[in-house]
Amino acid sequence: MDIRGSVPIGDSGLAQRLRREIEGEVLFDAFSRGRYSTDASIYQIEPIGVVVPRTVQDVVAAIQIAREAGAPVLPRGAGTSQCGQTVGRALVVDVSKHFNKVVDLDASARRVTVEPGIVLDHLNAHLKAHGLFFPVDVSPSSRATLGGMTGNNSCGARSIRYAPSATTASAISVPAAGASTR
Numbered sequence: 001m002d003i004r005g006s007v008p009i010g011d012s013g014l015a016q017r018l019r020r021e022i023e024g025e026v027l028f029d030a031f032s033r034g035r036y037s038t039d040a041s042i043y044q045i046e047p048i049g050v051v052v053p054r055t056v057q058d059v060v061a062a063i064q065i066a067r068e069a070g071a072p073v074l075p076r077g078a079g080t081s082q083c084g085q086t087v088g089r090a091l092v093v094d095v096s097k098h099f100n101k102v103v104d105l106d107a108s109a110r111r112v113t114v115e116p117g118i119v120l121d122h123l124n125a126h127l128k129a130h131g132l133f134f135p136v137d138v139s140p141s142s143r144a145t146l147g148g149m150t151g152n153n154s155c156g157a158r159s160i161r162y163a164p165s166a167t168t169a170s171a172i173s174v175p176a177a178g179a180s181t182r
């Protein structure tokens with residue numbers, strides 16, 4: 001079995017279809033692939049290409065198109081992972097640019113709904129006005145996104161008292177290939 005997969009790096013057919021069907025950026029050029037071939041780890045693997053989705057519909061469409069093409073999908077936040085979690089021969093989906101908002105805050109229930117690309121420090125700046133904070137204090141808090149923290153089940157100095165990221169999340173919405181976004 002060829003573990004490298006059958007979709008070529010920089011596949012122009014896949015890029016063209018993505019450009020036709022999503023609003024966000026489609027980055028299949030060598031420079032972009034080079035930028036996304038690294039994270040904070042020692043590993044370096046060139047992706048097939050990168051999409052920077054603008055809408056949830058973009059995310060669903062990108063996953064569906066990748067699935068039909070036989071390309072793996074690799075979500076990415078800030079890329080501060082240290083074990084190569086965000087590098088791979090896949091279609092990288094970077095949610096850090098357009099999915100970085102607080103959707104809803106119920107301060108009395110201490111429950112906040114966020115988009116996955118929001119940076120921890122930005123979330124805490126928002127929560128501070130309500131006397132709240134997100135209790136997982138990872139070191140790269142000025143970069144790390146809530147999606148990436150949940151993916152890594154990130155921990156911090158206070159996680160023994162509170163909880164790691166995945167436990168702190170009470171619900172996660174996951175777009176899937178073929179899913180409706182309505």
Ligand SMILES: Cc1cc2nc3c(=O)[nH]c(=O)nc-3n(C[C@H](O)[C@H](O)[C@H](O)COP(=O)(O)OP(=O)(O)OC[C@H]3O[C@@H](n4cnc5c(N)ncnc54)[C@H](O)[C@@H]3O)c2cc1C
Pocket residue numbers: 039040074075076077078079080081082085086095116117137138139140143144145146147148149150151152153154155156
């Ligand atoms: C100097 C330094 C210090 C660090 N200190 C800590 C620390 O104190 N505690 C700690 O736990 N970690 C630490 N880390 C590791 C890392 O920074 C954290 O785990 C961080 O929370 C990852 O966030 P990120 O946005 O960079 O995620 P990324 O690296 O972008 O992604 C992490 C994982 O989540 C997945 N992912 C990202 N977004 C999504 C999404 N929207 N949907 C589904 N999956 C997604 C990715 O595919 C990947 O598998 C440190 C790293 C560095 C470089």
